[in-house]
Amino acid sequence: MKGFTRSDQLLSLCGLNCGLCTMRLGGYCPGCGGGEGNQGCAIARCGLDHGGIAYCWQCGEFPCQRCQNDEYDSFITRRNRLRDLEKARRMGMEAYWAEQRERRGILEFLLERYDDGRKKTLYALAANLLELEDLRRILERLSEESSGLSAKDQAALAAGLCREAAAGREIDLRLRKPPGKSGK
Structure with a gap:
């Protein structure tokens, strides 16, 4: 525009x-x-x-x-827009940006190390919707539990940990689509 x-x-x-x-x-x-x-x-x-x-x-x-x-x-979740705007206003932009950079680093790490070509949306939703401590815990558990696993099993483990953390907070890690449109 x-x-x-x-x-x-x-x-x-x-x-x-x-x-x-x-x-x-x-x-x-x-x-x-x-x-x-x-x-x-x-x-x-x-x-x-x-x-x-x-x-x-x-x-x-x-x-x-x-x-x-x-x-x-759409291709990004809109679920927490108001919450995130309020959070940014409350904590200040520098602190919010620092948190977002950490979240982005975690997302990039998951995509680089644990994506089997089918987890991009799941990991992006996790990075957007889960608490930062949940994301950190997922990385710790991956570090502890993923060595020796095949790439496919590592991706399944990472996805399972994201879904487990989301279930604990009653968060659905699927994009919300209008009726008649498929979601991932």
């Missing part, structure tokens, strides 16, 4: 954790306001209309209906 640019490529205007997006990691997306050819976004237009705010929480109308429409996911 013309006139819409951002320097923060870890957290979008609306609260998506772009740094944890598989499309962004794969080089298929320049990020929110990060380059030529970005498609129009109603929230980006709204941000421009409200003085070019960097994050929706800076708007006097936050949280508005536009921010709360999180029933379905």
Whole structure:
């Protein structure tokens, strides 16, 4: 969208954790306001209309209906957008970015070492939705339990640990799709 640019490529205007997006990691997306050819976004237009705010929480109308429409996911989860915006506001951007960089490092590690070609979405959802201590614990257990396993079994172990941590917090590690569309 013309006139819409951002320097923060870890957290979008609306609260998506772009740094944890598989499309962004794969080089298929320049990020929110990060380059030529970005498609129009109603929230980006709204941000421009409200003085070019960097994050929706800076708007006097936050949280508005536009921010709360999180029933379905696209290629990245939208489940925690409001929570993550509030968290970033509360802890400050430097601390939030530090946490996001750690999450991104964990996601990249899982993709590099434990992806059998079928776990990208699962690991991205885990990195987005699980608590940081859960992710750290998963890495510890992988370090302890994965040596000597085949690559396929290592990927199954990593996926199982992610699902186990998610079940303990009642989190579903599948993208939410509208009825009639398949989810992973």
